Amino acid sequence: MRRIISVLMENAPGSLSRIAGVFSQRGYNVDSLCVAPTSDDSLSRLTIITQADDKVTEQITKQVNKLIDVLRVAELSEAPHVERELMLIKVATRTEIARAEVNRNVDIFRARILDVTAQHYTIEITGTSDKLSAFAHVMGHCADITESARTGVCSLSRGDRALRP
Amino acid sequence: MRMMSGAAMVVEALKEVGVSHVFGYPGGAVLDIYDALFAQDDVKHILVRHEQGAAHMADGYARATGRTGTVLVTSGPGATNTLTGIATAYMDSVPMVVLSGQVPSMHIGEDAFQETDMVGCSRPIVKHSFLVKKTTDIPMAIAKAYYIANTGRPGPVVVDLPKDLVNVQDKHPYVFPDDVTMRSYNPTVKGHSKQITKAVACMLSAKRPVIYVGGGAIIAEADGLVTQLAEKLNAPVTCTLMGLGAFSGVHEQFVGMLGMHGLLEANKSMHNADCIVALGARFDDRVTNNVDKFCPHADIIHVDIDPASISKILKAHIPVVGSVDVVCKQFLDRMEDVDTEAQKEKLKDWWAQINEWRARKCLDYKQGAEVIKPQRVIEAVYKHTKGDAYISSDVGQHQMFAALYYPFAKPRRWINSGGLGTMGFGLPAAMGVQFAFPDACSVVITGDGSIQMNIQELSTCLQYNLPIKVISLNNRALGMVRQWQDMNYKGRHSCSYMDSMPDFVKLAEAYGHIGIQVDKLDQLDEAMERCFAEKNRLVFMDILVDQNEHVYPMQIKYGAMDDIRLSKTERT
Ligand SMILES: Cc1ncc(C[n+]2csc(CCOP(=O)(O)OP(=O)(O)O)c2C)c(N)n1
Numbered sequence: 193m194r195r196i197i198s199v200l201m202e203n204a205p206g207s208l209s210r211i212a213g214v215f216s217q218r219g220y221n222v223d224s225l226c227v228a229p230t231s232d233d234s235l236s237r238l239t240i241i242t243q244a245d246d247k248v249t250e251q252i253t254k255q256v257n258k259l260i261d262v263l264r265v266a267e268l269s270e271a272p273h274v275e276r277e278l279m280l281i282k283v284a285t286r287t288e289i290a291r292a293e294v295n296r297n298v299d300i301f302r303a304r305i306l307d308v309t310a311q312h313y314t315i316e317i318t319g320t321s322d323k324l325s326a327f328a329h330v331m332g333h334c335a336d337i338t339e340s341a342r343t344g345v346c347s348l349s350r351g352d353r354a355l356r357p
Numbered sequence: 358m359r360m361m362s363g364a365a366m367v368v369e370a371l372k373e374v375g376v377s378h379v380f381g382y383p384g385g386a387v388l389d390i391y392d393a394l395f396a397q398d399d400v401k402h403i404l405v406r407h408e409q410g411a412a413h414m415a416d417g418y419a420r421a422t423g424r425t426g427t428v429l430v431t432s433g434p435g436a437t438n439t440l441t442g443i444a445t446a447y448m449d450s451v452p453m454v455v456l457s458g459q460v461p462s463m464h465i466g467e468d469a470f471q472e473t474d475m476v477g478c479s480r481p482i483v484k485h486s487f488l489v490k491k492t493t494d495i496p497m498a499i500a501k502a503y504y505i506a507n508t509g510r511p512g513p514v515v516v517d518l519p520k521d522l523v524n525v526q527d528k529h530p531y532v533f534p535d536d537v538t539m540r541s542y543n544p545t546v547k548g549h550s551k552q553i554t555k556a557v558a559c560m561l562s563a564k565r566p567v568i569y570v571g572g573g574a575i576i577a578e579a580d581g582l583v584t585q586l587a588e589k590l591n592a593p594v595t596c597t598l599m600g601l602g603a604f605s606g607v608h609e610q611f612v613g614m615l616g617m618h619g620l621l622e623a624n625k626s627m628h629n630a631d632c633i634v635a636l637g638a639r640f641d642d643r644v645t646n647n648v649d650k651f652c653p654h655a656d657i658i659h660v661d662i663d664p665a666s667i668s669k670i671l672k673a674h675i676p677v678v679g680s681v682d683v684v685c686k687q688f689l690d691r692m693e694d695v696d697t698e699a700q701k702e703k704l705k706d707w708w709a710q711i712n713e714w715r716a717r718k719c720l721d722y723k724q725g726a727e728v729i730k731p732q733r734v735i736e737a738v739y740k741h742t743k744g745d746a747y748i749s750s751d752v753g754q755h756q757m758f759a760a761l762y763y764p765f766a767k768p769r770r771w772i773n774s775g776g777l778g779t780m781g782f783g784l785p786a787a788m789g790v791q792f793a794f795p796d797a798c799s800v801v802i803t804g805d806g807s808i809q810m811n812i813q814e815l816s817t818c819l820q821y822n823l824p825i826k827v828i829s830l831n832n833r834a835l836g837m838v839r840q841w842q843d844m845n846y847k848g849r850h851s852c853s854y855m856d857s858m859p860d861f862v863k864l865a866e867a868y869g870h871i872g873i874q875v876d877k878l879d880q881l882d883e884a885m886e887r888c889f890a891e892k893n894r895l896v897f898m899d900i901l902v903d904q905n906e907h908v909y910p911m912q913i914k915y916g917a918m919d920d921i922r923l924s925k926t927e928r929t
């Protein structure tokens with residue numbers, strides 16, 4: 193089952209490798225990992241997407257919580273939450289028709305063209321992981337994908353639930 | 358504000374946290390710290406012969422006292438040599454701080470001479486680690502390291518100190534922190550009151566309860582409270598290999614060690630229990646046997662300070678996060694009007710059943726006329742130390758014989774590597790014990806294989822006059838390996854025989870100690886007498902024991918707790 197695990201931890205050197213260690217050492221898989229300082233820059237927020245049953249999820253949260261640098265851990269997927277991921281995708285278009293098709297799909301998916309050169313469009317799209325994958329799939333049909341980069345999922349609980357220090 | 362060098366800060370901070378002994382070995386990256394150590398007498402430095410030995414000494418010191426053990430080593434090989442010792446401490450939750458030198462900050466990452474990423478190498482086997490970045494951070498890093506090592510579930514902490522930060526010339530302001538509390542680290546010690554209520558109800562309604570005590574009870578110094586709880590309930594008590602001594606081995610409610618080499622009555626009680634009260638134990642695979650067949654009738658109450666230990670292996674019906682001492686006190690507070698006599702009446706049938714299992718006398722063995730049985734040696738050690746020694750052990754058959762045939766009446770007397778099973782642990786651990794308690798009787802029970810893994814420390818023993826008693830059960834074999842080969846590999850003894858054994862008596866003498874060899878039963882008592890009469894000398898007893906002896910009882914692989922082999926020919 194897909195899980196979203198969110199971690200609030202000290203923004204200190206080595207913290208991230210300790211978290212990564214919990215996963216690699218115990219054989220838990222990581223589908224995506226997104227990490228950056230919070231509005232309080234002494235803290236970092238991590239969002240981890242993993243596939244795990246209830247027992248493994250309980251162990252992951254407990255083992256991560258056990259790390260000295262970690263303040264809070266929550267599984268966001270067990271309650272209402274919002275989630276977003278960002279993708280930059282660069283496509284090469286050779287014909288007018290292809291270019292029109294790319295533009296049309298950018299509108300449909302509410303993506304945004306960030307950069308244009310003679311042969312390339314670089315497009316930004318935000319949404320759920322599924323939406324990003326669907327967009328990449330469509331782009332693959334109307335143009336050549338040169339490269340793409342995704343941030344991994346970033347997520348917050350809805351309402352007054354929050355990870356606070 | 359006092360100005361001092363980084364090296365002086367290290368020593369000053371160690372004094373501040375109350376360190377009595379540092380076990381270490383010098384080298385380039387820590388020469389400045391060694392220079393600062395030279396200038397004072399408060400912190401005693403013990404020069405070992407191998408850094409692994411230093412880590413095990415600090416470990417033995419910590420297990421015997423409850424105080425944090427301290428190690429000081431140089432960068433690169435000095436640091437990596439401690440890793441087995443760190444892992445050993447980590448697995449058994451032993452408080453330890455390892456101060457490792459590091460190459461100068463500006464050379465980190467350049468593959469400089471004797472550079473290793475110690476923080477990286479040790480990451481999976483430490484509770485926490487610090488790579489110090491500024492000289493003025495040294496006191497805080499050390500203060501936090503000791504705080505983390507010995508609070509919550511204890512464990513080893515590494516403090517990596519780049520050489521440029523500790524140089525003796527540059528002086529910086531020294532401020533030792535008043536407060537080291539961390540917003541991200543607050544171990545829970547008190548059990549949740551709802552869980553306490555549920556647990557007490559479960560214990561009181563049980564008809565076949567068992568109290569299953571692990572190393573956590575010793576760490577929490579909860580032996581007195583565990584005993585009160587057990588007596589209040591009149592419940593049988595079993596201890597894990599790590600928990601021996603948390604409940605007296607000579608108490609009438611003690612049913613012995615449980616698990617792979619546990620007593621029949623202990624494993625039978627567990628298997629038939631309707632309520633298991635796990636106190637600071639972690640349902641290790643060496644305890645549970647096949648988890649799918651584990652204790653089918655029992656409600657499990659699991660008390661542990663580490664939430665991650667609860668429901669890791671087996672789902673606890675009533676989890677209680679907290680320190681064993683505090684939680685036992687909470688249990689007892691709710692049991693004030695429990696009538697122990699009524700409990701006795703209620704558990705009468707249960708005890709009748711247990712006494713039937715006890716009557717099988719599963720520890721009986723056949724001692725012949727001449728060849729010494731290893732069990733007999735342990736009984737002799739018990740007799741000659743009046744059961745009051747600190748027994749450190751190595752790993753193998755001798756370890757299990759010691760655990761089974763030397764009843765421990767007090768906590769912190771049984772010092773062994775239970776979690777990692779580190780051969781070579783025993784001698785240095787016994788040295789750590791002897792440094793902590795110079796007047797105590799510190800014994801190491803070892804084997805001909807294990808002793809050779811850190812035998813160089815016999816030299817350290819001479820330097821510091823440690824009158825340790827080394828009892829080596831010499832079976833000319835890696836006995837435990839051999840036993841498994843007998844049982845599972847049709848007796849094919851692949852590489853478990855030790856050819857060309859050294860002459861241990863001469864070896865002991867070469868190191869400046871007394872060596873005694875015993876190979877006949879009728880010499881055993883007299884030799885033991887001589888050994889323990891030598892109050893001021895280390896004595897190495899090379900005791901030739903039966904090579905073909907197996908450790909029994911032994912659980913049958915993939916079976917339940919009570920599927921047990923009782924001898925080479927009998928099983929349950
Ligand atoms: C460092 C290390 N290497 C290997 C092992 C595997 N091992 C466990 S017991 C044992 C044999 C120990 O032999 P000895 O010390 O002579 O004890 P005995 O079993 O003969 O009493 C071995 C090799 C271990 N536990 N530790």
Ligand SMILES: [Mg+2]
Nearest residue numbers: 804805834836
């Ligand atoms: Mg042997």
